[in-house]
Amino acid sequence: xxxxxxxxxxxxxxxxxxxxxxxxxxxxxxxxxxxxxxxxxxxxxxxxxxxxxxxxxxxxxxxxxxxxxxxxxxxxxxxxxxxxxxxxxxxxxxxxxxxxxxxxxxxxxxxxxxxxxxxxxxxxxxxxxxxxxxxxxxxxxxxxxxxxxxxxxxxxxxxxxxxxxxxxxxxxxxxxxxxxxxxxxxxxxxxxxxxxxxxxxxxxxxxxxxxxxxxxxxxxxxxxxxxxxxxxxxxxxxxxxxxxxxxxxxxxxxxxxxxxxxxxxxxxxxxxxxxxxxxxxxxxxxxxxxxxxxxxxxxxxxxxxxxxxxxxxxxxxxxxxxxxxxxxxxxxxxxxxxxxxxxxxxxxxxxxxxxxxxxxxxxxxxxxxxxxxxxxxxxxxxxxxx
Amino acid sequence: xxxxxxxxxxxxxxxxxxxxxxxxxxxxxxxxxxxxxxxxxxxxxxxxxxxxxxxxxxxxxxxxxxxxxxxxxxxxxxxxxxxxxxxxxxxxxxxxxxxxxxxxxxxxxxxxxxxxxxxxxxxxxxxxxxxxxxxxxxxxxxxxxxxxxxxxxxxxxxxxxxxxxxxxxxxxxxxxxxxxxxxxxxxxxxxxxxxxxxxxxxxxxxxxxxxxxxxxxxxxxxxxxxxxxxxxxxxxxxxxxxxxxxxxxxx
Numbered sequence: 330x331x332x333x334x335x336x337x338x339x340x341x342x343x344x345x346x347x348x349x350x351x352x353x354x355x356x357x358x359x360x361x362x363x364x365x366x367x368x369x370x371x372x373x374x375x376x377x378x379x380x381x382x383x384x385x386x387x388x389x390x391x392x393x394x395x396x397x398x399x400x401x402x403x404x405x406x407x408x409x410x411x412x413x414x415x416x417x418x419x420x421x422x423x424x425x426x427x428x429x430x431x432x433x434x435x436x437x438x439x440x441x442x443x444x445x446x447x448x449x450x451x452x453x454x455x456x457x458x459x460x461x462x463x464x465x466x467x468x469x470x471x472x473x474x475x476x477x478x479x480x481x482x483x484x485x486x487x488x489x490x491x492x493x494x495x496x497x498x499x500x501x502x503x504x505x506x507x508x509x510x511x512x513x514x515x516x517x518x519x520x521x522x523x524x525x526x527x528x529x530x531x532x533x534x535x536x537x538x539x540x541x542x543x544x545x546x547x548x549x550x551x552x553x554x555x556x557x558x559x560x561x562x563x564x565x566x567x568x569x570x571x572x573x574x575x576x577x578x579x580x581x582x583x584x585x586x587x588x589x590x591x592x593x594x595x596x597x598x599x600x601x602x603x604x605x606x607x608x609x610x611x612x613x614x615x616x617x618x619x620x621x622x623x624x625x626x627x628x629x630x631x632x633x634x635x636x637x638x639x640x641x642x643x644x645x646x647x648x649x650x651x652x653x654x655x656x657x658x659x660x661x662x663x664x665x666x667x668x669x670x671x672x673x674x675x676x677x678x679x680x681x682x683x684x685x686x687x688x689x690x691x692x693x694x695x696x697x698x699x700x701x702x703x704x705x706x707x708x709x710x711x712x713x714x715x
Numbered sequence: 716x717x718x719x720x721x722x723x724x725x726x727x728x729x730x731x732x733x734x735x736x737x738x739x740x741x742x743x744x745x746x747x748x749x750x751x752x753x754x755x756x757x758x759x760x761x762x763x764x765x766x767x768x769x770x771x772x773x774x775x776x777x778x779x780x781x782x783x784x785x786x787x788x789x790x791x792x793x794x795x796x797x798x799x800x801x802x803x804x805x806x807x808x809x810x811x812x813x814x815x816x817x818x819x820x821x822x823x824x825x826x827x828x829x830x831x832x833x834x835x836x837x838x839x840x841x842x843x844x845x846x847x848x849x850x851x852x853x854x855x856x857x858x859x860x861x862x863x864x865x866x867x868x869x870x871x872x873x874x875x876x877x878x879x880x881x882x883x884x885x886x887x888x889x890x891x892x893x894x895x896x897x898x899x900x901x902x903x904x905x906x907x908x909x910x911x912x913x914x915x916x917x918x919x920x921x922x923x924x925x926x927x928x929x930x931x932x933x934x935x936x937x938x939x940x941x942x943x944x945x946x947x948x949x950x951x952x953x954x955x956x957x958x959x960x961x962x963x964x965x966x
Binding site: 331334335338339341342610611614615616617618619620621622623624708709712 | 798820827828872
């Protein structure tokens with residue numbers, strides 16, 4: 330195929346043109362792959378923190394009721410599902426924490442550490458003290474690290490927890506850091522202490538469960554809903570909003586990728602048009618020697634396409650290095666807004682495949698116009714051109 | 716198949732929309748196989764237009780071109796491309812070699828366009844370059860060769876597909892007399908040896924006078940035709956010598 334011979338010759342004889350065309354596509358690919366990696370990392374972070382920081386399955390009170398009274402029986406029912414690994418009845422409430430002249434709104438979780446820890450893996454997030462202390466100490470609490478900072482309170486200090494007319498003096502026995510926004514408001518209490526605070530007797534507001542297979546949650550929750558009047562919800566239900574936000578974000582990112590593509594495409598097209606203009610005479614000569622218009626199209630499309638793979642390779646390399654750099658020097662972000670504390674780049678092999686497809690696609694599309702333009706030249710005028 | 720390799724019948728080319736410019740006005744002409752023809756005339760007389768039409772680079776507005784007895788004046792672009800590749804060879808004023816390609820590669824291109832294998836093309840291209848005396852410059856690029864050498868490469872390129880006709884547009888216009896003579900000798904030799912047909916457009920009367928048949932075009936019309944006879948030329952009946960006919964050594 331003489332078209333390939335000619336295209337190859339053009340490329341090897343004009344390294345500067347090649348460098349510019351390849352670089353513009355490589356940069357686009359690098360940026361896109363890193364962005365995809367960041368989005369992927371963020372998405373996985375959000376999902377894993379959502380899955381890790383809330384029960385996979387929750388059962389809440391019946392409609393018109395605020396609390397679950399028969400929580401021990403209900404826990405037993407939840408335990409009957411084979412995928413259930415842990416069950417913990419919990420009492421969730423909002424209250425105010427007061428220490429010296431600082432007052433903060435807090436979200437309390439009253440639970441039995443012996444049941445809560447297997448479900449939420451609280452101990453893993455403890456940065457000070459032992460969550461199991463709450464088994465023995467009833468006037469004690471574990472606070473989120475940010476909350477403790479805001480209250481300017483240290484372990485061993487006593488603070489006041491206030492809700493409506495009730496107030497309790499509690500000692501800080503431990504600090505917990507989940508890495509999410511809840512670190513600002515979280516207070517773990519023994520279940521009995523929480524029940525005392527809300528003065529509704531031996532009740533809970535939620536039964537949480539941990540599953541061995543998180544994808545089983547929707548099935549179990551619909552089964553429970555069919556059998557009882559309690560409201561069972563899977564983590565997918567609870568995180569629907571956040572998953573939707575992630576999806577919307579993805580759509581915006583795709584628009585962004587398309588824009589980067591177009592810009593890179595113009596870079597390649599521009600280089601190719603310049604090449605065609607510079608080689609007008611040569612195109613005329615090839616036509617005089619009998620090259621068909623379709624052959625001229627092939628030469629310039631091939632030329633443009635040949636630039637694809639090196640651009641993809643370079644782009645991937647660029648993305649990989651950038652990802653490693655971001656990994657080595659993490660970019661901190663405010664966790665209250667983003668729910669995660671640092672940007673993470675997660676590159677999956679598919680991204681590199683996409684990069685190659687993208688590169689070929691950009692080069693192909695960008696090559697069409699210049700190649701067509703070249704093939705429409707009038708041989709007589711082309712030869713006469715300077 | 717007759718001996719007539721090219722027959723032009725009332726061939727016209729009109730350019731322009733609105734203001735019409737008649738570049739070629741009802742030219743009729745027959746060229747036989749093995750003829751060595753030159754086309755002369757002042758600038759803008761239409762000789763290059765005529766050459767482009769014969770070379771199937773351009774299409775006539777009216778009239779017919781018969782190549783080996785077949786009407787090609789309305790052939791499709793692809794068909795014309797195929798005919799240019801197989802039946803025609805071009806040599807231009809400025810060799811028009813592709814600068815990135817070596818002499819060998821430049822000569823190979825018409826064969827590669829014709830779909831010949833690289834090895835076959837390389838072999839035949841080497842033979843032709845040898846025939847034009849450049850066997851030791853196969854790998855040289857056009858910028859490493861002299862004007863005359865490049866023009867010889869261009870001649871080899873024009874001949875390599877065994878065309879019926881080789882067309883030259885001012886092919887010695889850019890060369891000194893000595894080199895120009897050398898190129899002419901090369902063509903004349905091929906004309907004698909393989910009966911190759913040549914049609915050359917030229918300003919250079921010295922070169923024209925060496926050919927066998929001189930066609931003079933003025934204002935798009937064929938005004939004079941001179942045929943070689945012994946050491947000089949004789950005019951045909953249609954000759955209107957005009958202002959500079961006297962330059963030709965008439966018998």
